[in-house]
Amino acid sequence: MTGYSETDLINGRPPFPYWPADRIDENTRLLQQELQGRSPAGGIEVKVQRKDGSSFDSRMYVSPLIDPKGQQTGWMTSMTNITEAKRIRDQLSASHERFTTVLEGLDAAVSVLSVHKNELLFANRSYRLWFGADAQGHTLLAHSATSKLFVPEPEDEADGLSGLPTQELTEAGAHPREVFIESLQMWFDVRSRYLQWTDGRLAQMLIATDVTARRRVEELAQQQAEKAQVTSRLITMGEMASSVAHELNQPLTAINNYCNGMVSRVQVGAITNEDLIAALQKTARQAERAGQIIHRIRAFVKRSEPQRQVASAAAIVDDSVELAGIELRRRKVSIQTYVAQHLPPLLVDPILIEQVLLNLLKNSADAIDNAKLPPSRRHIELRVVPRHTPDEGGVIEFSVTDTGPGMKEEVIARLYEAFFSTKAEGMGIGLSLCRSIIESHRGRMRAQNLYNGASVTGCRFAFTLPVDLTTRAEPLPVPDVPEETAAANPNATSS
Ligand code: ADP
Secondary structure, three states: OOOOOHHHHOOOOOOOOOOOHHHHHHHHHHHHHHHOOOOOOOOEEEEEEOOOOOEEEEEEEEEEEEOOOOOEEEEEEEEEEOHHHHHHHHHHHHHHHHHHHHHHHOOEEEEEEEOOOOOEEEEOHHHHHHHOOOOHHHHHHHHOOOOOOOOOOHHHHHHOOOOOOOOOOOOOOOOOEEEEEOOOOEEEEEEEEEEEOOOOOEEEEEEEEEOHHHHHHHHHHHHHHHHHHHHHHHHHHHHOHHHHHHHHHHHHHHHHHHHHHHHHHHHOOOOOHHHHHHHHHHHHHHHHHHHHHHHHHHHHHOOOOOOOEEEOHHHHHHHHHHHHHHHHHHOOOEEEEEEOOOOOOEEEOHHHHHHHHHHHHHHHHHHHHHOOOOHHHOEEEEEEEEEEEOOOEEEEEEEEEEOOOOOOHHHHHHOOOOOOOOOOOOOOOHHHHHHHHHHHOOOOEEEEEEEEOOEEEEEEEEEEEEOOHHHOOOOOOOOOOOOOOOOOOOOOEOO
16 A cells, blocks of 8 residues: 555654655654554554655554453554545535535525425525525415416427326426515516425425516506507507597588487478487487497507407408598598408407508508508408418418518617607507517418519518417307408498
8 A cells, every 4th residue: 555565664753754744743743542442343444655755544443452361562553445435525525515505505494394294404594594494485375376378388298207107296396487485575476396205205306586666667568568558559640630520520410410400390380290300310320439439439448458368350340440440530540350160269458450451551541641542442341360380380370462562671670669650640550569569479470462573562571369269169140240251241321
């Protein structure tokens, strides 16, 4: 072990040749201890220098040498090279230290709970800070109602319960969830894993990351987006104000005419009860029409929480076309709608989709009107058809095609930019909002010019909405839509 020969060592006196030069004092002291019989039973750790100058760690055990008569005649020392063992031990403790430093330094709460005994096996600093030293926090995080369902990543599914018994594990779930802890007023992203603890027991590990700040920002952004949507609907209506006034003027004028007619005929006693009733009924119908226009506009601009609900594409189209019709009639632009039959129901906020359609229809009418196109080119087609694409799966596609002047290259590039507008009074927020509404419904929006040879004949805006699989089981009754033929809907509103 030392590289010294027997003759080098036998009869030697301290300091022995294998004592490192810088440890002579220390070794002398240890030797004194030995000779006084005070060496620890577990041995002592010493550095040993080989003849070639290299050194190693050794453990030295000292015991008295007793002769058959029971007399101590000397000391016996044995030495083991512990370099390897010491290296492994040092490595282990360094890695343990690194492990605890990382876990303790994490901003996330890490806890491990024994599944069978409900006993906390491990809790890091953040856990102790937020939840104290008991298992209650772990239980709260594990069992709180899920606030937001995530689409599980495939790797989570694969790893979550790897190789462990599946009973009683399924309930707690391995997918990340966001949990609100009332007492702390904090949001946590909670991920859980089942693992076999060091003693073989089945345990659940939770990693809860504080996502309160992100949630607050999201909530704020959500509120702002809602405000922007409502504002934009108000702007649309503001822009349509003169059309609405014009539209309301018709029933109001009719009511006025009926009333004046009745007054003069009643005054001269030249009206029968039957005629009077018929005139009153007509008056009431006109008032009802005016009321409907106002009701529709109110429903459209009303500030309401965005609400996803089962909705039919046909009903959304009907409502949008009715509102847009006010504007289209004034601008002498005709519209044809075609809604395919037996469309699956959508899970959307119908007012928001209506808002998108109204924006697209209004943009088309603006484009046609601003270009002062002749009657043959004052036409819009709205189509709703089911589609299946490899990357989107089953969707319903809404498209608005116009016969307007189309868009220049530089306009296409900046189409969805907020506040980009080519119109004198344009706000330029319509399309950017439309796209964010569609994308928040997991749909896509596209715009393109239509050509006949090299000349532009119009443009087409289309968006898709995914068909929610869970609602497919019970299709909504499809409201009155024309028979599915290649022809467009004859039920068109035209000037
Ligand atoms: P705004 O209507 O207030 O200008 P939008 O975001 O709705 O804002 O539209 C941005 C721009 O896109 C419009 O100013 C216009 O130049 C262009 N655009 C939108 N729709 C059409 C269309 N159907 N035909 C031609 N250009 C269009």
